[in-house]
Amino acid sequence: MGFYHVSRIGVIRGFYSLLAALVERWRPKTHTFVLPVGEVTVTLEDVAHIFGLPIDGEPMSGWINNSSDFLQSQSIAIFGRKPEVSSSSKSYIKLGSVRRIRDAEPLDTESIRRKVRYSIFYLLGSTLFTDKSTAYAHAKYLPLLRDFERIHTYSWESACLAHLYRALCRASRYDTKEMDDPLNLLFVWAWERMPCIAPILRQTLPPAEIPVAMRWSYSERTTAWLLKTAARFRQDIDYIEEVNI
Template sequence: MVENYLRSTRFYHVSRTGVIRGFHPLLAALVERWRPEIHTFVLPVGKVTMTLEDVAHIFGLPIDGEPVSGWIDCSADFLQSQSIAIFSREPIVSHSSKSYIKLGWVRRIKDAEPLDTEESIRRYVRCQIFYLLGSTLFTDKSTAYAHAKYLPLLRDFERIHTYSWGSACLAHLYRALCRTSRYDTKEMDGPLNLLFIWAWDQMSCIALVSTQTLPPAEIPVAMRWSHSERTTAWLSKTVAKFRHDIDYM
């Protein structure tokens, strides 16, 4: 029964990829080639960009279905009622913004679920999905909290898998890249796992490991990178080095 519920979400495996950190030089080399007006990287070899098909392959996310949209209510009553409906508990929120729920708290709830009843299984899956939304698909700069606006999308358990999560994830990445390409922006949020894995697959010259040493690609492709044997050599690569590798690939 547990496997059936997990499989119905179609993207629970994404959590194993984790959040990729420490790639600021590569990120800078990519962002400076992003053109917001056409949502495309302009490289010496031509113009390339991420597509919905890339999102489906890398994360295993559905790209067809209902749009991920809805209304936002930042009131305390909304947050409490939604949290009790989804997690069966009052939420632990950010001190600076009461609309953000602490992901560590959600993870502890998930890990404590006994999975001995249908309701426990559903609560486990909802926690897992909400954690993915905040830590992987729609991350903000804190990476420790997720906005409560996603909670209503998880209430109807039978509809969770019908949303086009892949389309929303790609749109979120496009918007993050456009914001970051401004001269006065110093940080970037968004699904960086998607960006880096796409770049490594498309431009092997900047990959952190040789693609020949990776296991065969299966959907989600992100899984093959999450278990790769990595060295620390890439830590010494500078923005100038990544620029050179991209220019002469």
């Protein structure tokens, strides 16, 4: 199952300077980055290689209910207990509590299913569909976990890519100061395609096996790279002569 691969990917923290330089190149009308060598973008194939998720699957669709009754009833049906929610929005479940409960689950048959659901829900909020804080996940994903046998049949990859596109379009607005998106996906894609902005030389990394994000998860960033400004990243991008395909 693709989620097994994603669960082994470490969280790549956001780097504002690099993010700013990339967002400036994003064009909402075409959903592409405009570079000196032409227009490029993150594709479904990229998501498959970076996260190891399958391309095919059922579309993720449904209606959103922000009521506390919906949240509690879905949580009890799926996890067997009421959730810990955000103090500011009752539609968001605290991921810290999800992780703690997951780790405390025993290993009997039914508990293993709950443990898997907890793990997937945690990944949705911390990696695939992150918000600005990465501390909460929206309750709208709960119904997708209810039928245990169908969880692996959804096209999570397509939804993840659509989430990235939407987040980049929002971030490109002049009045937006923050961005919520799967930064692991965006940064690994940029480092693989544009080595000149990567934190370390690619040849020093393990082989690029799927999921590709694994080899970047725990790589050491040099102090010089961490101190690079948005202006320096812009300059690096301005002098790109080719993009790795």
